[in-house]
Amino acid sequence: MRYIPASDADRRAMLSEIGKNSVRQLFDSIPDTLQLGRPLDIPHARDEWSLLEYFERLAGLNRRHAVSFLGAGVYPHRIPAIVDDLVSRSEFYTAYTPYQPEIAQGTLQAIFEFQTYMAQLTGMDAANASLYDGSTALAEGVLMAHRITGRKRFLCARSVHPEYRMVVETYSKRLGLSLETVGFLDNGRVDTEDLGGRVDDDVAAVVVQSPNVFGTIEDTFALAEPAHRHGALLVVNIAEAASLGVLKGPGMTDTASRRADIVVGEAQSFGVPMSFGGPHVGFVATGRERVRQLPGRLVGEGRDRDGNRAFVLTLAAREQHIRREKATSNICTNQSLCALMSTIHLAALGPAGLRDLALENVQKAAYVRRRIASETPHRILFDGARFNEFVVRLDDFEGTWERLLAEGVVAGLPLVRWFPELEDALLVCVTEQHSMEHVDRLLKGLAA
Amino acid sequence: MTRRDRVARHASLNERLVFEKGSPGRRGSDLSAADFPRRELSELIDDELVRDSIDGMPSLAESEVVRHFTRLSDWNYHVDLGLYPLGSCTMKYNPKVNEKIARMDGFADLHPYLPESLVQGALEVQKRLEECLAEITGMDRVTLQPAAGAHGELTGLMMVRAYHESRGRGRRSILVPDSAHGTNPASARIAGYEAVHVPSNAKGTLDLDALDRLTNPDVAGIMVTNPNTLGIFEGEIARIAERMHAIGALVYMDGANMNAMMGVARPGDFGVDVLHLNLHKTFSTPHGGGGPGAGPVAVKDALAPFLPAPLIERDGDGRCRLDDERPESIGRVKAFHGQFGMHSRALAYILACGPNGLREASETAVLNAAYVRSKLEGAYHLAYGAPTLHEVVFSDRFQAAHGVHVMDIAKRLIDYGFHPPTIAFPLVVRGAIMIEPTETESREELDAFIDAMLKIARECETDPDRVRSAPHTTRVGRVDEAEAARKPVLRWRPPAGPAAN
Numbered sequence A: 001m002r003y004i005p006a007s008d009a010d011r012r013a014m015l016s017e018i019g020k021n022s023v024r025q026l027f028d029s030i031p032d033t034l035q036l037g038r039p040l041d042i043p044h045a046r047d048e049w050s051l052l053e054y055f056e057r058l059a060g061l062n063r064r065h066a067v068s069f070l071g072a073g074v075y076p077h078r079i080p081a082i083v084d085d086l087v088s089r090s091e092f093y094t095a096y097t098p099y100q101p102e103i104a105q106g107t108l109q110a111i112f113e114f115q116t117y118m119a120q121l122t123g124m125d126a127a128n129a130s131l132y133d134g135s136t137a138l139a140e141g142v143l144m145a146h147r148i149t150g151r152k153r154f155l156c157a158r159s160v161h162p163e164y165r166m167v168v169e170t171y172s173k174r175l176g177l178s179l180e181t182v183g184f185l186d187n188g189r190v191d192t193e194d195l196g197g198r199v200d201d202d203v204a205a206v207v208v209q210s211p212n213v214f215g216t217i218e219d220t221f222a223l224a225e226p227a228h229r230h231g232a233l234l235v236v237n238i239a240e241a242a243s244l245g246v247l248k249g250p251g252m253t254d255t256a257s258r259r260a261d262i263v264v265g266e267a268q269s270f271g272v273p274m275s276f277g278g279p280h281v282g283f284v285a286t287g288r289e290r291v292r293q294l295p296g297r298l299v300g301e302g303r304d305r306d307g308n309r310a311f312v313l314t315l316a317a318r319e320q321h322i323r324r325e326k327a328t329s330n331i332c333t334n335q336s337l338c339a340l341m342s343t344i345h346l347a348a349l350g351p352a353g354l355r356d357l358a359l360e361n362v363q364k365a366a367y368v369r370r371r372i373a374s375e376t377p378h379r380i381l382f383d384g385a386r387f388n389e390f391v392v393r394l395d396d397f398e399g400t401w402e403r404l405l406a407e408g409v410v411a412g413l414p415l416v417r418w419f420p421e422l423e424d425a426l427l428v429c430v431t432e433q434h435s436m437e438h439v440d441r442l443l444k445g446l447a448a
Numbered sequence B: 001m002t003r004r005d006r007v008a009r010h011a012s013l014n015e016r017l018v019f020e021k022g023s024p025g026r027r028g029s030d031l032s033a034a035d036f037p038r039r040e041l042s043e044l045i046d047d048e049l050v051r052d053s054i055d056g057m058p059s060l061a062e063s064e065v066v067r068h069f070t071r072l073s074d075w076n077y078h079v080d081l082g083l084y085p086l087g088s089c090t091m092k093y094n095p096k097v098n099e100k101i102a103r104m105d106g107f108a109d110l111h112p113y114l115p116e117s118l119v120q121g122a123l124e125v126q127k128r129l130e131e132c133l134a135e136i137t138g139m140d141r142v143t144l145q146p147a148a149g150a151h152g153e154l155t156g157l158m159m160v161r162a163y164h165e166s167r168g169r170g171r172r173s174i175l176v177p178d179s180a181h182g183t184n185p186a187s188a189r190i191a192g193y194e195a196v197h198v199p200s201n202a203k204g205t206l207d208l209d210a211l212d213r214l215t216n217p218d219v220a221g222i223m224v225t226n227p228n229t230l231g232i233f234e235g236e237i238a239r240i241a242e243r244m245h246a247i248g249a250l251v252y253m254d255g256a257n258m259n260a261m262m263g264v265a266r267p268g269d270f271g272v273d274v275l276h277l278n279l280h281k282t283f284s285t286p287h288g289g290g291g292p293g294a295g296p297v298a299v300k301d302a303l304a305p306f307l308p309a310p311l312i313e314r315d316g317d318g319r320c321r322l323d324d325e326r327p328e329s330i331g332r333v334k335a336f337h338g339q340f341g342m343h344s345r346a347l348a349y350i351l352a353c354g355p356n357g358l359r360e361a362s363e364t365a366v367l368n369a370a371y372v373r374s375k376l377e378g379a380y381h382l383a384y385g386a387p388t389l390h391e392v393v394f395s396d397r398f399q400a401a402h403g404v405h406v407m408d409i410a411k412r413l414i415d416y417g418f419h420p421p422t423i424a425f426p427l428v429v430r431g432a433i434m435i436e437p438t439e440t441e442s443r444e445e446l447d448a449f450i451d452a453m454l455k456i457a458r459e460c461e462t463d464p465d466r467v468r469s470a471p472h473t474t475r476v477g478r479v480d481e482a483e484a485a486r487k488p489v490l491r492w493r494p495p496a497g498p499a500a501n
């Protein structure tokens, strides 16, 4: 096997040095009755080239030439070549968790930079070193709010990404937490009146997403106030982190009562390939006074014996390897390399590049939305402000969808799978990656 | 030259934070704006929600970004450089071709919500991987949704709970051996269980008497790591499973150590009901500096109804479809379809190895560990005498007599050019030195490591200060972790001036 250096001669020599006759003997501690005694029934070994052929064939079955206007939590953004080049360095991708800081300063410093970028973008004091993805980050945010408040009732906007909500549901159910949903208005925003009427002193947190699953931007500052009046927290989820290039982070206010308490999200938009939905990179950010309640790893700045600046995993007393069942989370392996992708991408963008990217998304999506409204028979739903997604209700859904698909255009995501009342509605995402030709193809298909 | 001089002088050893670099006006990325009519931003988004600037974000040219991260990379130890015997982590070689496969057009750029007819290749990768993992573990069904080992544990335990609830009573506790990884009790708690600790016996395995004492109708199941974290196979596993099953409880296996027995033994054949695997350990997907990994969960048919939704089903014509109609499912544990980029790599590994290669991998992993054990026995205290498989746990007992502790030994090993073993875990061994060489190390590399370990053992007697002050060769010296935790600095802030944001 080409990945294993030991030759038969090596094996014989090593066995004889340790006083064994055969490799089989090494497994004497596994009772005979429990040994398999036959070869595994899996396909026979392939050489490198037949392996590549096999996967090229499968990759080819995926219709990558289709023009897609899908977003909904996974966003098609341009990724500069340097991201993949740098994360392909063995030094980064074949290392593990930086437990030994003296030989892991590269990973540690990069994660510290990631934490800083996430804190800057969200406007919060501190962010962690990553969580599996946005959906599990939201679940962790909910558990964190429960730990802080000791309360068990959560009010969660229906306009939070439904798959995220399902994950929160899965996590919270077993801990006896209850998740009630709050509806949305005609403009796509959270129904503040409904929310205001239902927050009380039992509520642990109000959970919202901005931009929400319809692409509508929420005023998180206004949503913080009713929550805080009752001692509840505001948890904000940001599934499209590129929006923070133009929108204020939920922590960016001087008025404490208007500030979010926990901001979670997904940073895939910064340099991480869509890759059929993973691996991506979740994060959680919070205020200074609550960093000891954060789940997952944290990198801190410290000093070595000679007084040099050095980075090190810190506040480990929150984590499973020290606290076991009392840990703030069970997470161990996280999404370090994806966090590095985001860090590199953000470094390349800089403030001007990030702003340009965000504005291009806002303007292009708004332009396509205007054209659909004026040039096609379909109706735009939800008139609230948005980043790069909007909802359109199709006239003759089946016919239009099929016609576009036949033309190689996946026009968006049918929302009825999650919202029965949004029959015939399509969530359309337009980013900097869509060319004017793509847009014209979409319009042509919609207008026909 | 002292370390301080070296750091002060050499640019590449002295790279600042990205936030301390660059200069306003530089750009590392240009976007040529498309040509279409635009509106004033204030017509599109309410002014009060728009940020003016992104304070503190640095501006660098592309070339500077490359140099920054290349310099940082240079400060890392990694598997491609040398032996990384981190016990319990299976730091094996990560095949390069797998990286190429995960990045293929059609995989890397695939959106998870494309219609099923347009993602048949991706679903086939996942389905094929599921089938291989089921065969390797001897289990019936597999979910690929969990993102890492700990996530798999949580998923599996939620299913245990759902299983009991479907039979009328959720039960209260999960038995967890004291040698278990910290994620085990932490996952049990998040699944809503109390973790009850089971002591190990003098041989380092599960104590059947203690187990009997702790067993009662409130026990939902046991979490067994097999081979356990001492590298010892739990030979009584079948009996343990029988006892659990007799009281209606289930057996969860932490499969982090599956590299010890691929093609040799299968958990499904010794009574395990549910287990997770770590694709980033056994199946060679890269560790990425701490992730991403993937933690598929395999179950016996009795638990299959509770698997997270959706599952991939193969239709009569061979096409794959996502089945969401799973009324007894525990629900979703992650959005989308799991860590697909890890699934393609793991499948590539399995297909490159085939049945013989996988067995050879486990056999060689065990041989390498046995070789290291036999060469270091005597110089280091062997925590338990029982036979071990893919890893071996020593302790610092002999060295502690000279005032040198496991942390010192670990740091000194860095001077010899190796990544240290896992230390201070498992908790049942005081001063644990947990060594897992894996199968992808040559005999020469193992000999060099053994030689270094033996030299360090001698140094502990002849020059303990040298060991205690190690490492001497790295860019930074030992970091004061306690101080860093006392006043945590978790982000950069602009010097003086107004706080960022």
Ligand SMILES: Cc1ncc(COP(=O)(O)O)c(C=O)c1O
Binding pocket: A331, A332, A333, B088, B089, B148, B149, B150, B151, B181, B183, B184, B225, B229, B254, B256, B257, B278, B293, B295
């Ligand atoms: C024995 C054992 N169980 C569970 C885990 C958790 O796996 P992960 O880090 O992938 O969450 C690990 C490794 O970290 C482990 O060594």
